[in-house]
Amino acid sequence: MVLKGFWWKILCMALLSYTILAGFLGVVPRRFILNESIRNLYFHVPMWFGMIFLLLASSVASILYLKKGKNRHDRFASQAANTGIVFGILGLVTGMVWAKYTWGSYWSGDPKQNASAIGMLIYLAYFVLRGSLEDPQKKARISAVYNIFAFAMLIPLLFILPRLTDSLHPGNGGNPGFNSYDLDSNMRKVFYPAVVGWTLLGFWITDIRIRISKIEEALDYE
Amino acid sequence: MNRVLHFVWFVLLSWPLAAQDPGAEMADVLRSNGKIFTVVAVVGIVLVGLFVYLFFTERRLAKLENRLKNK
DSSP: OTTTTOHHHHHHHHHHHHHHHHHHHSOOOOOTTTGGGGGGGGTHHHHHHHHHHHHHHHHHHHHHHHHHOOHHHHHHHHHHHHHHHHHHHHHHHHHHHHHHHHTSSSOOOOHHHHHHHHHHHHHHHHHHHHHHOOSHHHHHHHHHHHHHHHHHHHHIIIIIGGGGSOOSSTTSSOOSSOTTGGGOHHHHHHHHHHHHHHHHHHHHHHHHHHHHHHHHHHHHHO | OHHHHHHHHHHHHHHHHHHHOOOSOOOHHHHHTTTHHHHHHHHHHHHHHHHHHHHHHHHHHHHHHHHHHTO
């Protein structure tokens, strides 16, 4: 079968289709300022969840690489980080659009925005590092160490520092319109499947990229 | 009589308040016109299109992998 191990990809398609249907047609709480944009919860927030899961998997693969020295762990780490950062950039840009219409401007120097931008830059340095090392073993080892550091930096940047200060972003400091969204059981029914669906899409793209890089490697080897 | 009059005044004055109370503004008109379904259809087409594209990419990749394996 061409589509070996395809079940989770079918699950991904089903969950995302459900997200679109229930996400637009389902009942949401009425909130001033947010209005219908509250539905962005199903599309903006899962980008970040997807990114975190991909980067977590990436850093675990880096730890495994340092422990075992297997090539496939390095390959997984770099491709998962790649897709993770694409998700992060999408999260940042969708967040900016949402911010424009709820907070008043695309970028208001909010702690959450600044910290996540710094997090992205730390990861961009990971790719620069990978690109600048010629020797494959050296590249894999040094970038594995850096990748673990990058994930360890990302956690305080996204989840600790913004909470220590005032932020417009829900879940951080004071917030005008969103305080009780996490209590709404109607939204949960769409939000959790959306998170799983978008995350699976991220792993799907990662899977394709890993297989491409294997082919590239095999061709280089010849 | 005075009490009845008071009651009528109260009802008349508070009527607009009760009638208004729209809560936050939502896309009710859009929904009643059925136009939200247009949005759902458009995004649905985008999503299905992407899935089909991913599916064919998978197939192409699998072919490539097979070619490499049989070399």
